Amino acid sequence: MKLLYFLLSIFLCSCATVKHSGFKNQVRTSNCNQGNTYRYSKDEIPVPIYELTIDSILTSKLKISDINIANAIGILDLLPRYIYKLNEVKENNSLQNQIDLITIRQEIYNKIDLASLEISSVSAxxxxxxxxxxxxxxxxxxxxxxxxxxxxxxxxxxGSVSAITTGVLLSEKDESEASNIIGVGVGIADAFLGVMMLTHKRKIEFHHTRNVLGEIWRATETSTVYPASIWYYLNYRNPQNKNEKSLREQLIENWKNFEQVSSSNGKSKEESIDIYFGDGGEYTADQLENRANMYDQIESAIKLMKQDLRSVTLSMEYLK
Known part of the structure; x- marks a missing residue:
């Protein structure tokens, strides 16, 4: 009987959700966001460059990716002024022209620095x-x-108890069916334990009212998590190029192709979507690891902006 109680206690422990109050309080509270909630309208997001008339001096001196990142961070109107003023300085190196050039240049670099800080903040x-x-x-x-x-x-x-008991019964030449009954019972119990080893999964209530994955999945017009420059960058694609996909679309496509968003752990695809991209719910360890991987993939996509910022900065240096 004691052995039965022991097995039942193992079963109940293996199926339980985590209920440690101190641990659950730590799970509920996140200090990852330091109050960075963005409020902007659709009109405050940069207009895609394919809808703009770009100064020919930019298209002749900069790559499309440079022009696009310049548009994202709000320096698209400053770059032509900088180039024209640079040409003026070459023709007339007056003090006023130099001051004007430095002023424009500083304004450009201030916005590049701000964009870099925003990228670092979201990535953090x-x-x-x-x-x-x-x-x-x-x-x-x-x-x-x-x-x-x-x-x-x-x-x-x-197994040990079964072997000992069966051995004792055989040594006493017990002709009853006790040894057979014990053997069958132990076999069933052993199979039960084996199934438990394969199927037991602990769960924990994990909620996220600020869901940095949700807006990526839902393709909202604006974002409360990502600043306008990053949201523009993640969603930009040129509709004239039918094969081109935005970084946001590529992320979602990868999640689907690699089955990061699919039916799992007895949950339907819709239930998985609700957990990952909604307010949360009961997570298994595997689902939490999957969520962590999604965070990492978004972070990698956003950090690509740094490469474009470096490129446009170098392009400015080459203009001298």
């Missing part, structure tokens, strides 16, 4: 959430390992 939040989610997943994984260990010990004890 994504990285923080990734680490936090991974830490919780690791905690659950460790709990699952301990449960597997208990189940394994239970299986060993069960």
């Amino acid at each position: 939040e994504l990285d923080c959430e990734e680490e936090r989610t991974s830490q919780i997943a690791s905690y659950l994984k460790e709990k699952e390992k301990k449960t597997v260990t208990r189940l394994t010990v239970g299986s060993i004890i069960l």
Whole structure:
């Protein structure tokens, strides 16, 4: 009877959700966002460059990617002024022309620096959430390992008790069906423990009212998580190029192709979407690890802006 109670306790522990109050309080609270909530209208997002008339002096001296990032961070109107003023300085190196050139140049670099800070800020939040989610997943994984260990010990004890009992009965030449009954019972119990080792999954309530994945998935017009420059950059694509996809669309396509958003752990695809891109719910360790990977993938896409910022900065230097 005691052995039965032992097995039942293992079963209940393996199926339980995490209920440690202190741990759950830490899960509920995130310090990854330091109050960076953005409020802007659709009109405040830069107009795509394919809808604009671009000064020919830019198209002759800069790459399309340079022009696009310049549009994203709000220096598209400053660059022609800078180039024209640079040409004026070459013809007339007066003090006023030099001051005007330095003023325009400083304004451009101020906006580049601001864009770089915004990228770093959003990347820091994504990285923080990734680490936090991974830490919780690791905690659950460790709990699952301990449960597997208990189940394994239970299986060993069960087998040992069965062998000893059967041996005693045989040594006493017991002609009853007791040994057979014990053998069948132990076999069933052992199979039960084996199934538990394969199927047990701990879960935890993990909610995220500020969901940095949700707006990516839903393709909202504006974002409260990403500043206008980054939101423009993630959503930009030229409709004239039918094969071109925005970074946001590429992220979603990858999530689907690699089955990061699919039916799993007994949940339908719709339920998985609600968990990942809604306010949250009960997560397994595998789902938390998957969410952490999504954070990392968005962060990588956003950091591509740094390459374009570097490119447009170098292009300005080559204009001298």
